[in-house]
Structures are given as structure tokens and as C-alpha cells.
Amino acid sequence: MGNIKGTNPILKMDFPDPDVIFVDDTFYLVSTTMHFFPGCEILRSYDLINWEHAAYVCDRLDGTDAQKLKDGKGIYGKGMWAASLRHHNGKFYLVFSCNDTKKTYLYKSASIDGIWEKSEIEGFYHDSSLLFDGDRTFIVSGNTDIHLTELNKDLTKPKEGGIDRVIVSDKGNPNLGYEGSHLYKIDGKYYLFMIHSLRDRWRRVEAMYVADSLEGEFTGGDVFNDDMGFRGSGIAQGGIVQGQDGSFFAVLFQDSGAVGRIPVVVPVTYENNTFVFGIDGKAPKILENTSTKPDHIYDNLTCSDDFKYDIDFSDFSIEKYISMKKNGEISSEKIRRNGTYGLNSCWQFNHEPDFSLLRVDKEGKLFIKTGKTVKGLEQAVNTLTQRTVYPKCESQVTLDFANLSEGDFMGLAAFIGKYCFVGVTKDNGNFYAVKYHKEIGNGTDNEVKEVEEERVLLGNEDLKNGLKVKMTIVYEDERDEAMCAVYKDNEWKSIGQSTKLFFGLDHFTGCRFALFAYSTIKEGAEAGFSNFIYR
Incomplete structure (x- = not known):
């Protein structure tokens, strides 16, 4: 000891x-x-x-x-x-x-x-x-x-x-x-x-x-x-x-x-x-x-991820995953280290996932496909999350947005009841980097709205290489807030305003980083995520 x-x-x-x-x-x-x-x-x-x-x-x-x-x-x-x-x-x-x-x-x-x-x-x-x-x-x-x-x-x-x-x-x-x-x-x-x-x-x-x-x-x-x-x-x-x-x-x-x-x-x-x-x-x-084990080296509870997994989600289900564990086809150590249906255990999905809309390729890219149209992030299936850390943390990810259609969104969110996100949307044939936040109407107007703060037109180079987006979360002096940036013209540029974050009883959970994709006009978009970095 x-x-x-x-x-x-x-x-x-x-x-x-x-x-x-x-x-x-x-x-x-x-x-x-x-x-x-x-x-x-x-x-x-x-x-x-x-x-x-x-x-x-x-x-x-x-x-x-x-x-x-x-x-x-x-x-x-x-x-x-x-x-x-x-x-x-x-x-x-x-x-x-x-x-x-x-x-x-x-x-x-x-x-x-x-x-x-x-x-x-x-x-x-x-x-x-x-x-x-x-x-x-x-x-x-x-x-x-x-x-x-x-x-x-x-x-x-x-x-x-x-x-x-x-x-x-x-x-x-x-x-x-x-x-x-x-x-x-x-x-x-x-x-x-x-x-x-x-x-x-x-x-x-x-x-x-x-x-x-x-x-x-x-x-x-x-x-x-x-x-x-x-x-x-x-x-x-x-x-x-x-x-x-x-x-x-x-x-x-x-x-x-x-x-x-x-x-x-x-x-x-x-x-x-x-x-x-x-x-x-x-x-x-x-x-x-x-x-009792002073020399033990602990695994981190948060992680970066290159998404280089040997998983075929096309032949996958929660039922099959449970059966494989029961039959000893997956070792207990692998279940522990890769406990999120084969992904690193640092990740959790927002609600039960739909594996028919997920895939990973050998180059290290996770794809989320949209299977329905929704009004906003909270209805998006397969949103993948990790907890944030006090007093400061940051994550970034590279977005492959080539297969987005009109009205599609993908990106990186500070996921909490009153969330914000940075990402990409397609509008009137053009791709834009955008910053949005959630807003709730007052009085009789109780509709939840996602409000755009800023958009930046993306060019062919961004489409070819993918767009890097970053979110920094600071918990300090009761000013809990998230700040977003996009990587354009070989430098990081802030986008939108800082967003004040609040813990509320609507989600009843702390803020998380979240990777997401959703469609508002027609389902079928496929959004790619690679090189997720957490620090």
C-alpha cells in the first residue's frame, strides 16, 4: 500500500x-x-x-x-x-x-x-x-x-x-x-x-x-x-x-x-x-x-479519438451486442475499454442509438446518417457525447460535410438544456460554417428555436479537406460559457458570441461535448467526423 x-x-x-x-x-x-x-x-x-x-x-x-x-x-x-x-x-x-x-x-x-x-x-x-x-x-x-x-x-x-x-x-x-x-x-x-x-x-x-x-x-x-x-x-x-x-x-x-x-x-x-x-x-x-495498488495507471474518463475501429455497424444491433457478451465472444477487458457498443467507453449516445445509421471506415472516420427530419439538435438520433471537465476543457473535430443536403446540419455542440453548437449547414446550394444557440420563446410563444449567430461561406478547399471546428468551455466565477471557432485560411477564427451555459432540470445533466448530424428538410444526409481531439 x-x-x-x-x-x-x-x-x-x-x-x-x-x-x-x-x-x-x-x-x-x-x-x-x-x-x-x-x-x-x-x-x-x-x-x-x-x-x-x-x-x-x-x-x-x-x-x-x-x-x-x-x-x-x-x-x-x-x-x-x-x-x-x-x-x-x-x-x-x-x-x-x-x-x-x-x-x-x-x-x-x-x-x-x-x-x-x-x-x-x-x-x-x-x-x-x-x-x-x-x-x-x-x-x-x-x-x-x-x-x-x-x-x-x-x-x-x-x-x-x-x-x-x-x-x-x-x-x-x-x-x-x-x-x-x-x-x-x-x-x-x-x-x-x-x-x-x-x-x-x-x-x-x-x-x-x-x-x-x-x-x-x-x-x-x-x-x-x-x-x-x-x-x-x-x-x-x-x-x-x-x-x-x-x-x-x-x-x-x-x-x-x-x-x-x-x-x-x-x-x-x-x-x-x-x-x-x-x-x-x-x-x-x-x-x-x-x-491498494499505488502503481496502477488509470485510464482517462475523457479521450481523444481517431475513430479507427474494426466495427461493422451494418450487421450490428444492441440485441446482438448483448448476445455476444453473454456468449463470451467479447472479452471483459474489451467490454470495459471499448464499452460503448465497441466504441471507447468515454463516449455515450444521447438516447438509445440506431446502428443502421452509423458506420466507420478504415481511414478513421465516423459517419452519422440522418434517418428522419427533425426540428433541432435535441431530436437528432445518434448524437455522441463526452462529459466536460471543470474548470476548463476544449475539443475539436474535423467535419466531412460533402454529403450534406439543403437544410442539413452537423457539428460539435456544448450539449445541455440551453445548448449551442458550431458546425456546417447547406443553404441555397452553398455550404456555411455556422454558430447557433438554443432559445426558448417567452409568454405564449413557448417554441424552442435554434438561433443563428454567424455564418461563414465555405469554399472548395474547405470541402476538399474538411472543416475543423473547436469549442472551448470555461467554468469560472459563475460565468460558465462556451466559445466556438473554425479553422479557415490557416488560422483559428472565432465564430459567434460566447454562450452562457446553465444547468437546468430540463436535461438534469451537466454540459457535454457532442457530435451530431440532423436534417430539417429531407433525411438521408451522411456526416463524417474524424480526428476528435479532447484537451
Whole structure:
């Protein structure tokens, strides 16, 4: 073992609703992924400070029209939320509710990067937490009123005659009542951790309640209220975990503007049957912990990509991909490293992809074909995304726009509820580099509009070589913003104005870089992307 140092927040990107466990020599963290696929990402660490991708639990959910962006439907701000990850009798268990299907899913696997078996638990359990207690299993869930429900032996529904009660309530809270439950049994007592807001203002704080038995009274209150000096934004919601040396830590998250909700590690002292959060009640900015593998080199959670993949999407489907994994035709290591249906695991699609509209060539170019006409970016199928990183990040990509038709768009977006993008469109027979942003009408005019800020006529040289576009995102002094540029005449030239970025409940996710293509007049365009650079 060796000592490892790091800084809070630990990941500096959008991994909300963390739940962390420690198994053998490894920490595993699961996070909410909502409308992105593959979904329910699990990260791995040997020190709680450095993290890498370990697995995606679900390649698809139920394949509904909304999950596929069909017929004008979508699951923005919905999908899977706040999973609970547990390890019991040699098997991993993971449960989460899905806010568009109103179902609760249970996944089981013998290994983190193995095959996850999917089933359902009857009922809808918001922000749930599993507890295995001897030969009994419980699920705690809810908002404001927190329910404890005993499950049957098969974990398919509530146990007949079992415990089913409200154990804590936060009625009357004008901001946010208790939710985000995490329940543990430690030294014979039951500890329930939750988030809620202060009643006099919006501010996330962490609460803890304790009981001697699941039939008894849970008592407690707020145990942690800190923002590390960042925008008055409270740090809360998440679980506790005990590491290799017996030390306890809480892994919570902090609302961090447009970048999203970022995990924070808080040391926790356990003594006299209670937990004390932080150092003098604060989350430290400098972290130190022992590592079970101090020489381990972690894979990055973001990546550049030359798109040189050996994938034939013409003979591909999610069903086939799942079958190949089950039959052992794809190694667990390849699933981990290239976990996004064969693409690098750094990528996730916005909603479930349509592989019939994707292809890669041997020269290193990813093509997205449009299969329908849409009104804007949020309806575009196969939009490919990566998280952005605090406090500054940048990406660029080369666009092959030769096969665009009238009314087609392709490019690179700062993808969030109020998004912007830089790219290429074809209009009246000419190609233009453009910068757009999303605007929402006021009053009775509630239509979403994509507003053009600037366009630059492209010539034959741009068509021959492709157009390079770049986006820089800065998170600083609450001025979260994106700036765009195009490479013309052997130099980078800014295009359009800087766009203020906002985290909103419409998407409920942090800003991402996104590669996209869509048609507004006639489907069938094929847009090529190459040499994606992330820095």
C-alpha cells in the first residue's frame, strides 16, 4: 500500500448521486446517467481519489419510443436515477428506478464487468437503497416521506406481511424534503443517510438517522453543511464506505454549475456509535488516502479519438451486442475499454442509438446518417457525447460535410438544456460554417428555436479537406460559457458570441461535448467526423 494525494472535488465532471462500495481491494462508484446510453456507469478506484471506467450496467432499458427519440418523444431529465450498488454473498446487486417507465429495475452480476442479469421489483422506489440483513432484504426509498419496505426472497416485490413503514418524514420543507436514501447496518445499528434542503433557503445538507432495529424509531438530524467556498452550493447526497484500513469516507456530490454535479470525498470519523463528517465540519480541499495498488495507471474518463475501429455497424444491433457478451465472444477487458457498443467507453449516445445509421471506415472516420427530419439538435438520433471537465476543457473535430443536403446540419455542440453548437449547414446550394444557440420563446410563444449567430461561406478547399471546428468551455466565477471557432485560411477564427451555459432540470445533466448530424428538410444526409481531439 502507498499514500496517494489528490484534491476535492475528486472527478471534476458530472457523476451525480454517487453510491460507493469497497470489495476486496477495490472501490466501485455508480452514478446517474439518465438519458445517455449505454447507461448506469460504474467507476473503479483503488484509493477513492483516482477513478476509471469499470462497466456500463445496461446497454438499453426497455427500448421505448421515448428512449429512442422516436415520434418526437424523449426522456430528457428522466431515465435511470440514483442507483444503489451492493455486494452480497459473492454477487453484485444494483437497483434503480426509471422515471419515464415508472419501474424499478434490479441487476445482478457475479462480477462488475460481467453480464448483468436484469429483472424488476414491483413498485416504484424513488432514490432507493438496498439493505441485506441476514436472510432478509429491504429497500428504503422516497421523497419527504422515507419508506422502508421488506422484499420477498426473490426480490421481485414486497414481502407479504413484511415491514412496510415510513421511518422518517420531512413534511413542510418548502425547498426539498428528505431523499437520496442510503441505509447501512453497522455494529448492530441501522444508519440512514439522506439529503434535504435547509428550510430557510435552498441549500443541500446531509442528514443522518439511527435506529437500534428496523422496527424501532429512527432519530437524528443534519450532520454536514459545507460548500468548500464554492458558490454557496451545499455538498450532500451519497453513501459512506469503509476502506482497506478501516477508515470511513462519505462520497457526496456538489451542484457545480453547468459542468454538472461533481463528487466530493468527505472523511468520516466513526466513534461511540455515531458518524462525524468532515474535518472540523468541513470537506478538505486536499485529500490523502492509502492505495491498494499505488502503481496502477488509470485510464482517462475523457479521450481523444481517431475513430479507427474494426466495427461493422451494418450487421450490428444492441440485441446482438448483448448476445455476444453473454456468449463470451467479447472479452471483459474489451467490454470495459471499448464499452460503448465497441466504441471507447468515454463516449455515450444521447438516447438509445440506431446502428443502421452509423458506420466507420478504415481511414478513421465516423459517419452519422440522418434517418428522419427533425426540428433541432435535441431530436437528432445518434448524437455522441463526452462529459466536460471543470474548470476548463476544449475539443475539436474535423467535419466531412460533402454529403450534406439543403437544410442539413452537423457539428460539435456544448450539449445541455440551453445548448449551442458550431458546425456546417447547406443553404441555397452553398455550404456555411455556422454558430447557433438554443432559445426558448417567452409568454405564449413557448417554441424552442435554434438561433443563428454567424455564418461563414465555405469554399472548395474547405470541402476538399474538411472543416475543423473547436469549442472551448470555461467554468469560472459563475460565468460558465462556451466559445466556438473554425479553422479557415490557416488560422483559428472565432465564430459567434460566447454562450452562457446553465444547468437546468430540463436535461438534469451537466454540459457535454457532442457530435451530431440532423436534417430539417429531407433525411438521408451522411456526416463524417474524424480526428476528435479532447484537451
